[in-house]
Amino acid sequence: MKGVRAALRISRRNARRSKWRSALILAMIGLPVALVSFVLSAVFGPGPMPDHQRYPLGQADALVTGAHEWASLTQDAWGQQISWDGARKQTPFTQAEITALLDPGSRVIPVAQADFRYLTPEGYWMGQIRQVDLRDPMSRGTFRLTEGRLPAAPGEAVVSATMLGSDTAPGVTLFAGEERRPLRVVGVALFDLTGIPPDLTVFPGSLPDSAFGRLDPTLMSHAWLVESPRPVTWADVRRLNEHGLVVVSRAVIDGIPPDEPSWAGPSLPQIAPWVGIMLLEVVLLAGPAFAMGRLRRSREFALVAVQGGSPAHLRTIALADGLLFGVAASVLGAALGVGAAWLARPLLEQRAGYLLGPFAAPWAAVATAAALGVVAGLLAALAPAVAASRTDPVAVLSGRRERGRDRAGRPLPGIVLVVAGTAATIVSAGHELGWIATSALVTQLGLVALTPALIAAVARLAARLPLPLRFAARDAARNRGRTAPAVAAVMTAVVALTAVGVTWQTRLAEGPDYVPDHPQAPAGTLSISGQDLTPELWDRVRSAVRGELPARVPLVEARMLATKSGVPAYASMSIDAPANEMELPDVSMSGDLLVGNEDLLRYVLRREDPRAVAALHEGKAVVLNPAVIRQGQVRLDLAAGPGPDDSQSLTLPAVGVRATGEGWARAVIAPEVAAKNGYGTVITMLVVDPADFRVPRATADRIAAAVERISGKATVRLEVPVAPGNTMLLVVLGIAAAVLVLGMTFVATMLAAAESRPDLETMSAVGAAPRVKRAVVAGQALVIALLGSVTGVLAGLAPGIATARHPAVHQVVILRKDGVSAIVQAGSGPAFAIPWALVGLLVVVLPLLAALGGAVFTRSRLPLPRRRAT
Template sequence: MRGLRAALRISRRTAWRSKGRSALILAMLALPVAVITFTLTAFATLYDMPPSQYPLGRADAVVQGAREWSGLSQNAWGETDSLEAGTKTTPYAQAEIAGLIPGSRLIPTSQQFLRYLAPGGYEMGYVRQVDLRDPMSQDTFRLVRGRLPAAPGEAVVSTRLDEQIRPGVTLLATEERRPLRVVGVALFAPARPEIVVFPGSLPDSTFGPADPQQVTHGWLVDAPRPLSWPDVRRLNARGLVVRSRAVVDSASRETRFNLKIDSSTLPALPWTGIALLQVVLAAGPAFAVGRRRRAREFALVAAQGGSPAQLRLIALADGLLFGVAGATAGAVIGVAAVPLAMPGLELWAETLVDSFTVPWISVALVAALGVAAGVLAALAPAVGAGRTDAAAVLSGRRERRRDRAGRPLLGAVLVVAGLTATAVSARHGIHLIAASALLTQLGLVALVPALVRAVGRAAARLPLPLRFAVRDAVRNRGRTVPAVAAVMTTVVVLTATGVALRASAISPLPFLRDLPQGPVGSLQISAADLTPQLWDRVRAAVVRELPAGVPLVEGRALATKTGVPLGVALPKPAKSENQGVFFMEGRSGGLLAGDESLLRYVLGREDPEAVAALRAGKAVVLNPSAVRKGRIRADVMRQDARPLNTPETISLPAVGVRPTGQGWARVVVAPEAAEKTGYVTVTTLLAVNPADYRMSQASADRIAAAVEAITPHAMVRLETPPGPVDDSVVLLVLAAAAAVLVLGMAFVATALAAAEARPDLETMAAVGAAPRTKRAVVAGQALVIALLGTTAGVLAGLPPGAAATRVPSGLYRPMMMVRPDGVPVIVHPRPPALLLTIPWPLIALLVVGLPLLAALGGAVFTRSRLPLPRRRVT
């Protein structure tokens, strides 16, 4: 231990003398730790409380209950599975609740998923009724703009609706259309509602019967003392579900400090290993140069009797010191940055944070990995320090080192094992592919010294700057190998990502690409829940852009008598037991009600027999096999999860008619026939049939702008034939990441190499080298490092990228695809060919562009004047 303290003291003094190199190493080690710690802490803080829980604010508890719930059981968070929702209950009155919790103050609160009318159409979301001005409601919201509701009929809306609903707008809620005037915009805690209204704005019947799974009718309680678990159990016996702050905080602490590591963390280990390898390789050259600069110090220790083990300990102390300092600083910065960034994070997540949560176990593990990265980065320089030739260093001569070529045999074995594991894991998951790629990268790192040595043999015929750069790289492999390996590991990840993303872009699987919504050349305006007045305005905006006489096709959907749209589930095709089924239904699919123009649009042709069946009140079914005994049956579902007052299954007389090509609905029925089932129809689709008029892109853009000014809920789409895959955005992002990472590491390694090559440059100046020679030498050093790393990285990144394109093995089996007209089609998808999935522009940038940019940067940012050799006084 005494030796370690002395080594750390030496390391600290040396680090203080070389402030620039020390800052660089600390940044390399602290930055990844800070980023990961910040991400873990931010997510733990944002998503610590389950979103289904009603926030407590400054209340001691939130309670709800009924006499019929007596003897219930719940957990610490107020969740119960011993009661079923929907049963008839007799809720407690507020005075009765106050009697069960003596000395308490209560305010009522209610919440329900409701449909309401906004200026842009109908919306659906949670509406809460509570007094936000009461102190118990504090910490459940943060007012962003406007003011709080102060009277019945006033409301604030969530920031999620801020772009659509502004203060001053009046909303209409419930079927009675009660007006709610928006007076403010707020950010809410988890279980966040879309609207919060002042008490008395909506009747209690709006929120439905008491529900044990959510607070439909409850009270916020300000108790004279915290409600303990025995108090909760006592109230459970009387039929109350209680969420107590004291109980929740106690349970959260127990859960938070549980040291058990779940098996779900295992998939993250390969990615953590890749990140750790990247940090070790990036920091390795800095430690290697530091060891070279301290060669005289090591020689003096050896001359005074220091053993190789003590020299290694002094060098390893650098890694330990920088690892501890960098990991500690990174962890502190990452954790401390979360509260500073929390206002912006809350707006991004659209939720108010209940409490600041730090996952200490995860933070400690990340910091430990940072320390391990520092020690591992200093390991190779420490081995070199233990072999210091004291006589050579103290006499001013270069040390004679053994010409080691790494571990080529071990590297070859690891590469073969990694490639084999990659091929095997291609069908088992992306995490196994990452683990296999990590094994391959470790093998390549062991092979890089041999690769650098092989390149040195071919440098004899190169120009002087390149010849010097290659031989300098070979002579100083302790610095060159980590730099090349760091570039290589980065390029491996970027290449594999590029191959996988391009494969998904050109994938033959139809559900991974944009599905057509109508015939080519058609224009569709679709919306699920607009008022008739808004549809009239949308229709007028479309007609203004159409030539006179061009008909507008209208599609309607089933709705309740109050106008609530309904979902219709049509019969599914028969399939084998293990066969997957994917429905390609778009927004215009399903059951549509309309006239002959809609039928012609859906079928793609004129069909007098189908028109006659439609006029006779029959449903036209585009998949004849779905017709049973001359009828079609369908299940009707209400989309707001409230029960229907009418039968949930309808049956219509039907006739089967096959479309021309692919149809664009499964069933077409006349509105009058649909209304005979007890429902009404509402508009959900307007379309321009390409057989009547082909819309230009400019006209479609004008219609889209006009419709967007009317309502944000309508979608305007011009159906165009599928074109070539456009993955330019993906390639641009990957190219930017490659430029920042690869060029950054290449410049750092080049700067270290140029600093170490100063005696050679002085010698060149002494023998008359031109001023531009230094620029050419530095450019050659950058080119060698970047070119070797990117070439090896691209070759190593192709196998895991190709394997990632085969990961979803079940998707490439034969499966049944149900078209929008309900016709099942058996497809046999195959993964795209490897040559098609290679992003050639990205590969060209990595192998050609970035090395040339690195060389250009090295030449531009290097002073051309060569230093003169210093005279030694003897």
């Protein structure tokens, strides 16, 4: 122990002397620990959200709702699994009646919440509106005001941060419900995620109680928050159940042991390969820095050796660096990560759009990350420590170069690991990512073992190269203990970047994964969609579009069914589809039915069809999938609201007509048919048919800008085929590659330049020009970066291809020939796609930049050799 304490004191003293090197090592070890600690604290730090509460209790002791007809009901502790007689008649409790049933001194305030259709300056919106007094202490903890003030009178509201926009900002007046009650937005708030977070929260009295729907014990749309002088126990809950009240009590819920989490996180086999890759990268990153420290302290090690220090003592002194830096960096990194997660909570909440749970750092996971950082520090210092234990004191103190052992690594085990890892990567394609990462880690370990042999092979091939490159290659082979970790570190980073690039490029080549990225209309179509706009806004949009189009260009109008009050009614038809496909709304967002004239029908069918036009004029539905027609009729299920009472059905005479090519709707009817069946219509889309006029891109941009100024709820789209680009891929991976590859190469080059100083002095003595030193250092950087990049690119292809073929990402949305959107399995893309631009960046650009940086940041004047006393 005394030897360890002395070694730690020596290490601490040298750390103070070499502040820049110490800071570099601390960053290499501490930043990964800080990143992992931040992610763990940010993701798992907030306490679990209660799954069973329907409304956040805040500072209230209980939440109650009920009616006189619900007497003798039963419930569970969460206010669910309610058993009652289901009587249609309801006589809700009044505030005085509820207060009388509670303990003396109790206080209650009303709360209600339901779905509302409300009007904004840019159009309609459907969302949850909560009615409660947020100023009351019982509401504390359910929200956090971020802008403006709280509602203080009927007709005032705060908007949720997730719904904040130009049409819902403070100062805007909204109109909610059938009666169009005005609601003036006075603030913005973040809300608790318990239950269903509201879009708007209004002051009591802003909306009538009848607007929140029918009283139902399973919904709690009408309830009361309770402040009690004592906790509400389970006995109190059962007593109140006898009177017909459903109760959610804080005391009861807090007394229940928490459920087992539904997701316990990744298992050890899934997380182990990623931990191994992180450790390997940190070890390879920090290894050259520790090697540089050993080189600078070689005289110190020699003095200890000549004074009786054994190889074990020298090894302990060198390992103390790893222990000291590992502990310091891990503790600082863990504290930085946890502290950053705590400080970032307001920003995380703002980005998430809701309040996070109480902060509780996952100390066990953070401690594990810190322990891994300490292990990484010790492993990084292990090879330099072994080299320090072999210090030749005579050579060091006399100023001569130490004779190193010419090791070629362990090629046979390395070859075995590379072959086994590559084969396992090929086999793991289509399986979990954990297996692919494990296979890639095995391959990486094999390549690390092969790196010294690769360096030796490169040195033998460099005989015909110019002097700087020949010297750099032979110097790398002569000092493999210093060069191999640097090359392996570059290689490991490039493997990860190449694998990500191949996966990304393959996904791009396979086609888009989302509906908006697929064709939404015939090529060349200009469409303006948005079923939530008012008629006045549509008139303004129509005028703006016509102002940019040539005269006589028809503007096709597509409508959808609506109730007499103007609420859109979404239509759906039963369709015979394979079991592995899921029905989705059509691209017009109108359900399965469009309402319009023969111009719309021609656009949908992509041809003139007199039979279909005649059927439309006869009052029949023109259906693009005849399979849904039964006995000459089609049945439409209509939904005009969120509740089951808002659902209706409509049966119409129909005729089946197949579209030419893709069908861009499911069914079309005339406006007169909608009026005959008691329905109105609202505009859902305006279309410029490419058969009439192909809108230029510049005109479409002007139309989009004009429509955006009118309403943010209208979407302008010009249907043109756009090839998927990989610009984002190059930017993200290019920045990561530049930081990792250039950073590691510069550290290794500094170490190589320091060790090759005697050779450079000899060159100067025999008449070498000043630029030779720059050329030699540039060659050393080029050899390290090029060897690591080329090997990494070749090794990264296999895991990249295996990850790209993962089945979980092969579900894409397409439009079938009958106009039905469906999720299908993708497999028509290429087996893999190589991002050649990224490969060129890694193999050509970055090595040349590393060589240029080595030449620029190196002094050109060579030092003369010093005469040493004999």
